[in-house]
Every structure is written in structure tokens, then in C-alpha cells.
Amino acid sequence: MNERIYLDHNATAPVRPEAVEALTAALAATGNASAIHGEGRATRARIEQARVEVAALVGGDARGVIFTAGGTEADALALIPDYQRAGEPLPCDVLLISAVEHAAVLRGHRFAADKVEILPVDARGRLRLDALDAALAAHAEAGHRVLVSLMLANNETGVIQPVAEAARRVHAHGGLIHTDAVQAAGRIRVDLAELGVDAVSVSAHKIGGAPGAGALVFADPDLRPAPVFAGGGQERGRRAGSENAPAIAAFGAAAKSARLALDGEIIRIGGLRERLEDALRCEFPELVLLVGDVDRLPNTACFALPGAPAETVVIALDLAGLSVSAGAACSSGKVGPSHVLAAMGVPEKIARSAFRLSFGWSSQDEDVDQALSVFRRVIPGLLRRARAA
Structure with missing residues (x-):
């Protein structure tokens, strides 16, 4: 056979050779990234280098990268009503999503079921922008701020969504927009500025990194959702818990390889x-x-x-x-x-x-x-x- x-x-x-090398080196090392001794600083350095590489993969700022356990958690962290920018509350009243989103988005995470609105797509699987316009206008009239989540590329069909156009319309109504780019990153160009979105989700194992790492990347590092996990101050207080340094190191190596x-x-x-x-x-x-x-x-x-x-x-x-x-x-x-x-x-x-x-x-x-x-x-x-x- x-x-x-x-x-x-x-x-x-499959895991890329560069990611295997980075993972192996991180596994062989000792040190919690929150510790101030030499071993801790070395682990922190690995994480911060990975943060730079993941940010570069999506045209972002390393300060806007929040490491997670994967794409699903990155989506969950984004789908939260309670946002703030530079310490000022920026609550979202309603979540708008397309009918073809990944299950991690369709479930709406911390939005109540009656606060999640599913928008139709056309026969090719692309968001109907007329439906988005109607929803935005209705919620603006009601005084609602919307959060929109629209995947960049579909995991089943590969269809690419009109994210940049959707972002322009959402921002014109004072809303926020997130895109799940788990399937797109490393396969097409992903650039936060060009897309005009506020946040993007990515996952390590889709691009040849090790399973167990993902990231939510914000265009504005001062924009932040309420944390899903409470605890220590890791990830600038946005995601508590000791970072998975080996998987994150491998993620950074895979992101660099995919980008180049x-x-x-x-x-x-x-x-x-x-x-x-x-x-x-x-x-x-x-x-x-x-x-x-x-x-x-x-x-x-x-x-x-x-x-x-x-x-x-x-x-x-x-x-x-x-x-x-x-x-x-x-x-x-x-x-x-x-x-x-x-x-x-x-x-x-x-x-x-x-x-x-x-x-x-x-x-x-x-x-x-x-x-x-x-x-x-x-x-x-x-x-x-x-x-x-």
C-alpha cells in the first residue's frame, strides 16, 4: 500500500520542523514566565518573541496579542458584552453573526440567547450585506451598540467573507467587529489595518504549530474585553493562568515560517x-x-x-x-x-x-x-x- x-x-x-525545534527547546527549559529569576526571564523571552511573530502574521501590534489555548477560546474571549477602551466602558448590547460561523461563534459565548442575531448568507455562502445594513440601522435606532463577528474564511468551503466592507459599515454605526481568521491565517494575507477589524482570532495548529495555543489579537492594544478567566495578571490581565510556553514558542515559530x-x-x-x-x-x-x-x-x-x-x-x-x-x-x-x-x-x-x-x-x-x-x-x-x- x-x-x-x-x-x-x-x-x-502537520507540525512544521521549526515549530518542533522551538517546542523541544522550550520543553527542555525550566522556568515560569512570571518569575523574575533567570529561568523565568528566559521563558518570558520565548513568549514575547512568539507574541511579535503572531502579531506580524496578522499585521498587528505585539501589545495587542492575548495568548489562549486555541481558536475556540480566542473566539470566546472576543464574544463578550463587556468591553472597555483605555479604561472607559464600551459595552455591547447585541451580537450579530453570520449563519455560517464556526460553532465557537454560533453559541454566542457570554451574550444571552436573545441578544444574538444570526444574519443570512447568499447562495455562495457570503454574508448578505443588505441584511447587515438593516440590522445595523435597526439597532442604531434602538440605541444599541453592536458587536459583529464575521469569519474571514469558512472552514468547510473556504469561501472568503467581505470582512473589510462589513467593518466599514459596522464602525460607521459605532460598533465593534471581530473576525475568526483561524482558517485564513497563513493561507491568505491577513492584515488588521486592511481589514479594518477590531480583533482577530488565530490558532497554532492550523498553521503547523503545536495544538494548545491560539491568540486573540486586537488592533488597538487599549481595547480589552472582560477576562474569561480570573486569577493572576498574565496576558496584561486579560487571560489569567500560567502561559503554555512550549506551545506558544512553537506557535511563534510556525507563524514566522508561514508568514515568510x-x-x-x-x-x-x-x-x-x-x-x-x-x-x-x-x-x-x-x-x-x-x-x-x-x-x-x-x-x-x-x-x-x-x-x-x-x-x-x-x-x-x-x-x-x-x-x-x-x-x-x-x-x-x-x-x-x-x-x-x-x-x-x-x-x-x-x-x-x-x-x-x-x-x-x-x-x-x-x-x-x-x-x-x-x-x-x-x-x-x-x-x-x-x-x-
């Missing part, structure tokens, strides 16, 4: 995806490429094989040595159509058969060749069973 082919980078990416390679990787990985998509559509016209005609991540393809349940497709490909996903990895134990595709109006028969392929930093031309070989062995049998059903 050939070596396995891994096309599930949107779930988690970004321009070339966009072209290289986009070429791999396009070659696979073109071949699959040519050889298997029954396969449906979802959202192929919209701006999306260069690494992500979402297909459907109508009549074949997604779980069946994923298992069959897995047994043949190819790793892909059905929907979001964090929801892989659930059986049912994707909420993302449902919000887009995709017919249930197609939505139930959708699966995702995602490339990353470790992907090579040979992966496309081997993946196509697997599809040629597996798809004909799935098509026969689908036709007979």
Missing part, C-alpha cells in the same frame, strides 16, 4: 488544488464542486457525490489511504447536513454528500497524483451504489 495522503489541513496541519513563505505558498498550493479539481471534474462529472466560482482559500475544495452519504465517502477514501473530512472536524461525530451548506440553500441530497479536501504547507505534487489514483479506485464503486440506492 502507498504512503497515506493527508488532505485535511483545515482540521489540523506565504506569497509562494498561495501560488503553489492553489496550483495543487486547481489540478486536483480539474482532474476530478473531468473524470467524474457526477461530482459537484461547491462554490467553485467565488473567492475562496487557495487550499480548500468542497465536493459532493449526490446519493453517497459523506460519511461513506470519507470512510471509503480513508480505507484507500486518503484523509479528507466531511464538514467541520470538530463536528465529525455528528451525522447530519452541514449548517453551512444549509444556510447557503444547498439541497439536502447534495449537502449530505459533501466532503472537503484541504492542502497545506506539507502538500506536494505527488499528493495530487496519489489522491487521484485513490479516487479512480474508489469513486466508481460509490457511484454504482448511489445509482442503485
